[in-house]
Amino acid sequence: MEIFYAVVLLIVATIAANLAYPYFPVIPQAFYQIFAGALLSFVPFFHHFVLEPEMFMLIIIAPLMFYDGQNADTHALRKHIPSVLSMAVILAVLTVILMGYVSHAVIAGLPLALAFALAAIVTPTDAVAVSSITTNMAVPEKVMGMLERESLFNDASGLVAFNLALTAFITGEFSVRDGVEHFFVVFLGGLLIGTILGILFTWGRIYLVQTGMDSTSVIVPYDILTPFIIYLAAEHLELSGILAVVAAGLLRSAASKQIRLSSTQLQLVSRSTWRILTSILNGFVFVLLGVSLPTVWHNIQAEHTTALSSYILLAVILYLVMFGLRYLWIRFDWAQIHSAPKDQRHHALIGALSGIHGTITLAMAFSLPLTLHGQAFPFRNTMIFIAAVVIILSLLIPAIVLPLILPSREQPIDPEMAKRERQNLIVYATQQLMLEHPEHQEETQAVVEILNSQYGDHRPNRKLVGNLMTQTNQIEVASVQKLADTNQVSPAYANRYVRGLIWKTRSNSRLSFAGFGMWFRYVNHRLTHRLRHRGNRNHHDRRRQQPGYPTPAQIDALKTQREKTHANMRAVFTLMETQGYNDVMAYLATHTTPENQAEINAVRTSYNTRHRHFTQHDTSDLQNELFIQAFQYEYNYVRQQRVKHAIPIALADDLYQQISTDQMLYMQEIAGD
Template sequence: MEIFYAIVLLVLATIVANTIYPYFPLIPKAFYQIFAGAILSLVPLYHHFILEPEVFMLIIIAPLMFYDGQNANAKELRRNLGSILSMAVVLAILTVILMGYVSHAMLVGIPLALAFALAAIVTPTDAVAVSSITSNMAVPERVMGMLERESLFNDASGLVAFSLALTAFTTGKFSVGGGVKHFLVVFLGGLLIGLILGIVAVWARVYLVQSGKDSSSVIVPYDVTIPFLIYLAAEHLGLSGILAVVAAGLIYSISNNQLRLSSTELQLVSRSTWRILTSILNGFVFVLLGVSLPTVWVNIQQDHTKSLSAFVLLAIILYLVMLALRYVWIRLDWALIQSEPKERRQNAVIGALSGVHGTITLAMAFSLPLTLNGHAFPYRNTMIFVAAIVIILSLLVPTIILPFILPKKTLPVDPDTAFKERRSLVAYATERLVQENPDYPAETQEVVEILNSQVTSQRPDRKKLQVILNQATQIEAETVQQRSDDGTIPASFANRYVRILVFKSQMSSNNPFVNGTLWIRFVWHRLEHGFSRRWHRNKRIAKQRKRLAAQPHSEEQQRLAEQRIAQEQKRPRGRQSRSSRIDRERRENFLKIEADIYNAVIQFLTAEANIDNQTEVNVVRNYYNARHRRFKSQENGDQQNELFIQAFQYEYTYIRQQRRTNALSSELADELYQQVSTDQMLYMQEIADTN
């Protein structure tokens, strides 16, 4: 159970960090996740928390790399094959060699093989981390494409170099020829096995879809399982599991046309599942970093006499060496991204700073063996600590410097403008829907309520809401009074109903003193009424007993008097004493006027609604719709479906009209079309499932 609790807390910490991030987006999300992990390390369960390296690589890295490959553009990869080889293979290997010797020179006593392992750990870059840092900045397209392609394959280069270095350290044997041969076998073999198994996986998936077994409960678990199986198969054969899952992901990307044969619902569920899974796993890594840092810090202090400042200095030097090497490589256009001569300097600076390290770096650090020949693996804590500092530096430096270099990203569609137009679109559709369907007010309002729920992300204004609610209450009271005047309901019922409305209106006042006073008066009235009834009843019983004792009575009179007293004592109290006939009459009177009240209030709300008060009107409308539904005997589902289809058509009409008059830009119109079509697609899928 401890493992279960540990994982659940890590996921919760990731969720909390992701929740806080939108409030302060200037700080990269990774820092929130690291901080959340550091707080989590205070829990006793994590004081000596260690995740098995093999499990870490399998559970976290395999699905992340498969997802990256699945979303890669195969044509772009073929077109930029030279750039990929330059950045992900040649530059990666040179970085490992250069930093390996730097680490060996600075850390006295560390074997050269472990120095190369450390260099291999801090070499891979992470495009996801880059995206989180530059989300609000306009990164040149050539540079961003280079970073994404580089991070997809230099992970494998770093992992293969890491594996070679560990093998050389544990066996004490290494040769250049053997190392190159091993690198090619592991690298190319991983790609080959991934391509083969990826093709088999796609064929099996297409077969499941074509044979009718394309439910989300079958295909989604199948897709999620594939990267784990392929990774395990490649590792079992001694090949690169990471490259295998990347290659399989690329096969999935190439086979998009075949995979689209599945239903719309399945595609939406599959994409959502993968987005959620990869988001949690990426955050999971940085939370683990925050959890592990305190333990690593303590272990370093216990294991070494050298001060922590030496390790921090090593991390800073390694980061600067990588920064300089990347700058020179891109500046001289060895990255083969075909930059214009005047742009090379800026692209080199941006590309160097954007070499952010994240998931793979930390994964390799944690994958260092725990023991060697029955003893603790040497320098393990030191290497994890140095890798963590490099990660933090690679996140922190571009966060500070890049905003001064890059302009703010200009979105093709302003979110506020899009939201405002979305509200106008829904308002137009609801108005047309009400006008064209006067014979189905209840069903129409249910559709209107659902449509308006899509544009009520903001909190209602209390003052506006109070005004609209008071006006609706006034209309309700006037309707009741009219039905009393024409004899539909008794005057006594109308008066009681209006008194209740007035009381509710006063209770909804924004003045807490008024609310509190009214509430105290109401409670006191109920208590006083209850005690008064009880007191009068006890007084009547006592008088009857006194009269019975004072005057002589026959046995029959005595028996009848005692029977009356007993019945008086057993009489029910409070609300239970009401006659069921009176309650039934009140309900019948209410049902006589409920439809009139509902129609009058909804008519008022429809006329009153505009873009500025749409949220407040929706709140009041939802209240009356919910109350009205409680008194409906049945629902007309088919009619509601037709109304929904009409509403979608009205929304399309609004977009066409606005586009024809140039009130909407083409980008904004496309955005609105996409939103409406998605809503319609989901609703039609829901209808199909219901039927």
């Protein structure tokens, strides 16, 4: 249960941070998550929290890297292999070596092997953190592509270098030749095993699709388990599990055409599941950092209070060294992104600032052993603290500087215009359905109600809804009066129905608790009636035995007559309700605008709900046909607006995509029924 509560609290903290971010998006989302984690550390369960590094790498890092791999552009990756090797291997190794010596020089007591381990910890970059900071900024395409490709592989470089340095410190032995050989074995071996297993898992997925076993309950769990199995297999062989899942993800991306043979519903569910999962896991990383910081701070103060300033100084120096190396590497085009001469300085500055650290850095820091030869592992808390400061610096400085040197991202689609056109599109489809199918009011209104409910984005105004209900009730009264005037219904039934409508109109304008009073009176009446009926049961039994009491046959005849009267009354009431319903729907259709759409939808839903109680029959086939026509009307509206140049091409494409997605989802629902 402890694990369950821990996961639930982490999810709650992540959700809370994500909810707070839109209110003040100037601060990067990662800082909200770190702060949420820091607050979570006050919960007794998270006091002195220690992260299990193996579980962290398996449960969080493996699926994230697999997802990054399967969403990577494999064509662009093959085209930029020299750039990947330059940034993710050569620069990463040089950074580890240089920063290792710098760390050893600043903190003389820190063994050289641990200094290299610390350098390896803070070397890997995190493209996801870059994206979270530059959400509303126009990052040059070449720079962003370089960062994304680099982050796929420099994680493995840092991990291999970290393991080599840690092994050298624990064993006290290190050979350059053996270290280089081990590096390439782990690096290339991880890629190889990931490729082999990726091929097997991809073939298995394609086989399931081709044999018809491609239900979401099979394929989605299959996809989610894939990175965990591949990571565990690679680590069991003492190869790079990170590179293995990246290679498998890249292979999945390359086989995307075969995977698209699966149903549309499966593709949509799979994509949505992965987006939700990776979003939560990315949030976990920084929430866990926030949870862990108080414990690290407490341990640092307990061990080396006087050395705290030197640790912060070293973190700043390490960040500046990495910044300088990255700047020079990109400035002189050793990164091989081939920027134009006039853009090299600008791209170099952006690339250097975007060397943000996060997920892998935190994982490696916490993967330091807790003990060595039965005693606390030396400098463990120190290295974790320095890594945490580097992470925060790498997030904070770009968050301040990048907005000053990068222009705001131009939105290809104006959100307000998109919202307005979406509303206009629904109004157009609604009016066309009502105009083309007046003989099928009930089925048409069911379709209209569903279409409108999918795109409502604000709560209706209660006062306007009340006014609309009053107007529609008046329309119903006029409809019933017309039926009575033409002798289609008796005046007695018409008066009874109209009294109900008038009461409804009055109740709409009174306080809501008046309805509760009526409800309690109704319940009291029913209880009193039952008690009276139960108390008089014996009296009725005695009356049945007296002369002149109706015989059973006469009672049956009276009962049959009452049933006929009741059926006739229901038929008359159904006629009045249907006529009023049709007139109200016609009124709503002609008075719907984008501005009052929410209020119209609320009134329409109320009438549709009531009407369904009167008419209970299957209309699914006709509704399906009307849905297909409604989608066609939506397509027609976008095409008309585009022909008139009333909307830009980007907005038209976005609307087409939305309509297409809605149509595919609906057709999948039909197929599943």
